[in-house]
Amino acid sequence: MTKRSGTLSYSRRDALRLMALGGAAGLVAPNLLGKPAFGQTPPSKPTGRIIVGLSQEPTVFNPLMTKIEVDDGVHFSLFDALFRVDPQGVIQPNLATEVPSLKNGGISEDGLRWRIRLRDNVRWHDGAPFTAEDVKFTLELITNPKFRSWRTAGHSLVRDITVVSPQEITWRMEQAFAPYLSFLTETFIVPKHILEKEADPNTAAFNQAPVGTGAFKWGKRLAGDHLELVANPDYFGEGPYVNQLVFKYIPDVTVLYTQFKSGDIDLVGQTYITPDNYQEARKLRDRVVTLVPRPTVEGIYFNLERPQFKELAVRQAVYAAIDRKAILEGLYYGVPSPTETFMPRQSFYHNPNLPVQEFSVKQAREILDKAGWVPGRDGIRAKNGVRLSFTNSTTSGDHLREQVQQFLKQSLAEIGIEMTISNLPAAVIWGDFWGKSQFDTVIVGITYLIGADPDVTNRFHSRAIAAKGGRGSNNAQYVNPEMDALLEQGTRTFDPDERRSIYHKVQELIRRDLPFLPLYQSTAVHGRKSAIQGVVPNPNTRTESWKAASWYRGS
Amino acid sequence: MRAFLLSRLSQSLVLLVIVSIIGFVILNLTPGGPLAQHGLAPGMTQADIDRIQEQLGLNRPLWIQYLDWAWRLLQGDWGRSFRDGTSVTTVIGRHLFATLLLMGTSTAIAIAIGTWIGIRGATHRYSLFDYLATIGAMVALSIPTFWFGLVGIYIFSLRLGWVPAGNMYTIGDGSVLNFLHHLILPSIVLSLVHVAVWSRYMRTATLDVISQDFVKTARAKGLSERRVLMKHVVGNALLPMITLAGMQLPSILTGALVTETVFTWPGMGRLFLDSLGYSDYPVVMGLLMFSAVLVVLGNLIADIVVAVVDPRIRLA
Secondary structure: OOOOOOOOOOOHHHHHHHHHOOOHHHHHHHHHOOOOHHHOOOOOOOOOEEEEEEOOOOOOOOOOEOOOOOHHHHHHHHOOEOEEEOOOOOEEEOOEOOOOOOOOOOEOOOOOEEEEEEOOOOEOOOOOEOOHHHHHHHHHHHOOOOOOEOOOOOHHHEEEEEEEEOOEEEEEEOOOOOOHHHHHHOOEOOOHHHHOOOOOHHHOHHHHOOOOOOOEEEEEEEOOOEEEEEEOOOOOOOOOOOOEEEEEEOOOHHHHHHHHHHOOOOEEEEEEEOHHHHHHHHOOOOEEEEEEEEEEEEEEEEOOOOHHHOOHHHHHHHHHOOOHHHHHHHHOOOOOEOOOOOOOOOOOOOOOOOOOOOOOHHHHHHHHHHOOOEEOOOOOEEEOOEEOEEEEEOEOOOHHHHHHHHHHHHHHHHOOOEEEEOOEOHHHHHHHHHHOOOOOEEEEEEEOOEOOEOOOHHHHOHHHOHHHOOOOOOOOOOOOHHHHHHHHHHHHOOOHHHHHHHHHHHHHHHHHHOOEEEEEEEEEEEEEEOOEEOOOOOOOOOOOOOOHHHOEEOO | OHHHHHHHHHHHHHHHHHHHHHHHHHHHHOOOOOOHHHOOOOOOOHHHHHHHHHHOOOOOOHHHHHHHHHHHHHOOOOOEOOOOOOEHHHHHHHHHHHHHHHHHHHHHHHHHHHHHHHHHHHHOOOOHHHHHHHHHHHHHHHOOHHHHHHHHHHHHHHHOOOOOOOOOOOOOOOOHHHHHHHHHHHHHHHHHHHHHHHHHHHHHHHHHHHOOHHHHHHHHOOOOHHHHHHHHHHHHHHHHHHHHHHHHHHHHHHOOHHHHHHOOOOOHHHHHHHHHHOOOHHHHHHHHHHHHHHHHHHHHHHHHHHHHHOOOOOOO
16 A cells, blocks of 8 residues: 555556547646646745536535535545545655554554654644644544444544644554555544534534635635635645635536536536547647546446346356447447456556456357256246346436446347346435345446555445445445455555455456446546646545645646 | 404415425435435445434434424424535525525516516507517427526527626626626526516406406596506506416525526525435425425415405405
8 A cells, every 4th residue: 555556647558549539648647747737837825716616516514524525625625634645546644744554663563553643833724733632533523423424434443542742643443454544544634622612513613614724724605606715825735826726516517518618617526527528628729638547437236136146157148248348439438448347457456467358249148058047938048937137227317327228238138138227316226225235236336445445345245235234335245255354354464565465366256256247447537727737636536626735827 | 354364374384284294205205315325435334324314313203203393393493404414594595695686687577578568469469569479478488498598508608708608606706797797698598488477467467458348438538548558457457467476476586496507506496406416305395395485475465465456355
């Protein structure tokens, strides 16, 4: 985890493809290095304003509370975490002065005792000094049973938090949990001196007028429209270089793109430019449009408890029947890249040696014939009274996915499998239907990693099946004792190289057992005005605004 | 009058209770629920989701949740948004002003123009003007407003550049002029449908009055045509329009669902759509009750006003 992955940039083939598309890679590469294009330098004091357009409205400003993706950009700008994960997946100190490891003694050999040293030059936006007490308060608030914190994984293992000095804090972990470092990169520290006075932290005034340590301070908000943050001139880190950072809510992706074209917004944030507009957007004047890999992997999830899918042969046959190339190039305009694993290609832990899916209807039929699935009178295969018929669901209104479904339906009919489509609105499908595994199959995009940590216990451990009373999100209901053992070993191991071989094995098992069929790794189409400089995408965070402190307006 | 008011008020209360029960039940029976949006959040486990469900009180029996909600509402507590924890009244208050300005302007335009078209259509029946007005109204009524909005944006913003493509004002420019500039296109687009409705009603109402005996008497008295029209025809024709105005009152405050989205206008209509999308039950219920009360009030006010201005009607 503390190793440079070195693979963030595109593979050679991808780079060539992108060059062929018009040199987009040439625009991506300098950004990834974090150097401003055209040799410009940021202004000496904060100047101007940058408007980020978002297709969902940020409404949660207490960074520890139940939130959605789009709130993240605001939190990264207002607050700081102890650490921050950089675009290469390396964890860097932020409020802490160093990243604890076994080597520097910050984490004990058994992984149970942690010691964090903090900066002594950080102040809250109201002028009060930031100390270890704030860190202790934050970690305790997260596990306070009355508080609506959005997730408690990792934090619930922390015991005996001790403030050694204003700049040093220690705690003990109930069990060794290597991914905790990555959880801490997304755990923003909140001020004790303000929140301790509140009777109910869920309804505190702070939640609507937050005070952080970040590069930007709370400005004002017009609900349903936009949020204005202003520069924090006393910020301890780099920047900020703009006076005002505005998050503008534009509730429709088409209108979002229109306002990018018309110049009303400077930068397209979530949910970015849709792939169908990519070709046009690239040709816009005075705009920089780039393809940025995201950690989300799109795939077809099986519910392995359904009798149709218990047999590996069926999953293999379905995979072989998918013409992935046609889907990606025909429907997604070649924007995303194919993958064989849940691990983003940019990750240090990505296993590049997995077998590559080959589209072959003939092979798909052979697999099913061999496994004893024979076509019935209606042409649909069956075995021991189980018909190879199932429904496929996804978020209704997602036109691209709906086209993928139509395509799959036809492909599968050719090999004697009947697929019916039954889509549900987002507010319905991702509730119990997904969480408690009430589906047959689902097309879904999942971000498997927390920060850059490779742990996937939550997704593939047999104790993580919510439908069977488990605590996690193993929605495929995948059970494999070998996998359980590997995942447990992985969370206890701190050495990156050792972990790499563990998670390579994890990926091999998933590729072999196919609890889900990987379709592609997502790529976001980012867009900004050419004048906006210092923008560095980070596939290890959920937001384009993970470091707005380094943005500035060039000429 | 008092007896009338009392009976109307008690009827209204029963109606509001029924509306609230139906709304609450339908909302809660929809599968998915407010935590579905977190179903894909990385690192968030089913255990986290179950915990938050309990913290929000969503795992209690439905009837207890309803009674709890209704009891608090009676005490003036509308609840708190699931999304950001602010009180529902605050959330509504933040969006009310934007809607009031947009809908108020468009309704005012609609009433002024609609009344004029209606009267002129009636007094010049079967003229070219009347035919054009009729066709225009049919077109305006049959084409969805958001389509007009998109066409308007395409022509007047993107092509001609006369007006902004949306938003309430330019960020960083809070001047009244800038705001009015942004108000032009959405208020005209929204008023189109209202003009259509209003002019048709006004035309019919005017035609009803114009053939009455007292109008003939007025003409026979030798009053000028203008005076006949203004004093005897329009005054009487406007009476049924009061009821129509009463029915439009709620829409002035509850906003336009789609048009507000097309023009990125931060009003009540969009708040309703967003809250529905996030299954933010307290806000959705708050908006539902708010508009139900307005519908009841609008009708009540219209009835009273009609009775007051028209001495022939006695409320009993």
